[in-house]
Amino acid sequence: MVEEGANQGARVSAVRSPWRDINTSDHYVQFYETDAFLLDALGEFVSAGLEAGDSCIVIATEAHRQGLNTWLKAKRPKLPDAQTRGAYLWMDADETLAKMMVAGSPDPERFAAVVGSVIARAAEGHRHVRAFGEMVALLWAEGNPAAAVRLEELWNELRDRTQSFSLLCAYPMHGFAREVYGTSFAEICERHSRVLPDESYAALTNEDARLRAITLLQQKAASLEAEIAERRAAEERLRISENRYRRLFEASRDGILIVDPASQTIDDANPIMAQLLGYSHEELLGRELWQIGLFPDRAAALALLRELRQQRFARYEMLPLQARDGQRRYVEFVSTRFRANGHDIIQCNLRDITGRKHAEALLRQEQERLRFMAESMPQKIFTAKPNGAMDYFNPQWMEFTGLSFEEIRDWGWTQFIHPDDIEENLSRWRHALETGEPFYCEHRFRRADGAYCWHVSRAIPIRDTDGAITMWIGSDTDIDEQKQLEERKNAFISMASHELKTPVTSIKGFTQILQRRLQRQQADPQTLLFLDRMDAQLKKLTDLIGDLLDVSKMQSGTLAFREADVDLDDLVYETVENVQAAVTTHKLYVRGATHALVHGDQDRLGQVLINLLTNAIKYSPEADTVLVHLHADHERVEVAVQDFGIGIIEEHHEHIFERFYQVNDQRENTYPGLGIGLYIAHTLVEQHGGRLWLESHQGTGSTFHFTLPRLSGEQDARDPDVSPAHHEAQ
């Protein structure tokens, strides 16, 4: 064939071997698609050999042996019985192969013993030998391509070492129909000196048809190669994608189960799922959902599967599950059924919400408790939005007002506030909303029966972590009874002091009449002194009654002022003079001047100073001086009354201005008195827009300071030459 191909030059070779002419030691390989083609080739190979007087050895399967016999009888009926002449030898391929195989590979010695010896015998008398073998094809079909290649090599070695013989191997082409066999296929071809294609090419009879076939094959090969590359790329993409989803699946913080709808068993589960349920991954596989604590029984699991079959989707907000260790957990369960690669798949996602559920339960419990408290306390409670609209009232409100929640919510509550109080209330509420300062208001609410009751309201803002107000919470306490009590008390004090004044007026009148008459009659001095003392005590009594009356008025807010512009220096000097006139134990000195006008009630401001002076004299029995310091700046005047008495220890300082507060010192003296003088002074100063405070150290005396806002620019107009610096006056 080589010669023929060379002779024909560019012509495409015909592949039907001139089996008649072979004398060389060629090693052919014939590929085939059908046994008929193989038997044709084998028949020609053998019959040509026998006709030429060659020895023929056929190592074939039983089926191929019978096929060959049939072929020979049909196609070469005149052929002399070769077998009887010893020129034709048949060996069973399976048996022969079994004899030479050691550990999955053909053993060279055994090959030499089993095959080599037969060939040597056949070659006796220098006859040319033709051999056909398909053991390699059997090895190939068994999936042992290495052994097949090795056996081909053994054949080649045998041919090279011993007498030359022609060898024909045959492989069914379908055994190579995989892309991965490409390398092995090439190797096998390499082991042969002549390669004969299968019948789809070899059966073609003319050159043109063969050229066309080659062209088609080239196209097919090219497209297959491209397809293979494409498939490889697709496989790679798939692998990457698979990896990615696998990682997601493994790393997911939700438990994920893949369930086969047909068997209703678990196909896959991610690590979190295993952890959640307390089973290992392997233990979960193949189990049904209800067997792993996810549903209480099979029926419940089946219900889910039914739902998934119908809806393809199922969701349970809260599914209780029993972990393997008996612990109860709660999961949010979402399940979908979808089609992938032609199969239905159920995917279940489980999110552990046990912690959230516990937190919710705690929160609910807390809310319940707060609600219970809000609804069981006597106080009225409300909450409001940051814009001031009320969004919660406890039932006490509805009970009290006789109005429904709907009627009073948002701004509906304004309807039960007393018309005289609503303006003040709204202004304070708006101020609180604007500034975030606590709300406080005393006002009257209309009860269901129409009566108005005093309430004190308080509200504070609740802020989030950023400091923004999220809501207001407030309470209202019925103070009507206290208010009435207070009113009654004040009315009582007022009445009592009035009632007290009547007898005092008589006593004072009679005392003064007696004084006058006895003076005229030149009575003895002691009697006159006694009457003098009586009159002085009556004055004190009158002052005390006046103080009591003032306190009750301050409490009830009915203390009236006669307001005017007051020359403070004049007032101070005049008051000091009056007090000095009645005091012999102390000398009173005024130091400095304010040169200022203040606005207020002259008598009441005088009363402040009198109280402070009286106090200073009273609490410094061992001293003989009281100083009054005057000072002013652009905005205010300051008056300070300094004594040199026992002083007041620090702990009393903040209480001393409280009503009826008494300084009781166990080591020192306890000074009697109603303890209202300082309270009155303090209240009066505050009502004049000023401040009263105390500086005192035990043993060195006390100084009471009070300030008042000055009227601007007055001192220069009045006395431009006198600076506000201190000048001494006595």
Add this chain to the structure above:
Amino acid sequence: MKRPTSKILIVDDEPDIVLTLATILEDAGYAVISTGNGERVEQLIEAERPDLILLDMLLSGWDGREIARRVKGRQVTRHIPIIMLSAHPVAMQEASAAGADDFLAKPFELDDLLMKVAAHLA
């Protein structure tokens, strides 16, 4: 003493107060008439024609301010000065509002009383 003939009407329902007022004023040389009965006041004024009235603001059952208003409301009595007395210091404004000419807080100083009375009779 300056005008011994001046006649003063005291209207107060507390007898001891009436007694002190009367004593002080009589010691000072005034003629004094008195009543504790609000109903009789106008009748008494009509009959006695006092030169000055000392009027307590809160009589039992009667309001001194009402009496003052009536006295000041009548042409024939309008000229009679009224000094209103009260144990309530704030009553001063109310007294003025009711038409009283002056106000004296109880308990009073003897000198203050005589000063005010003399001032209004001058």
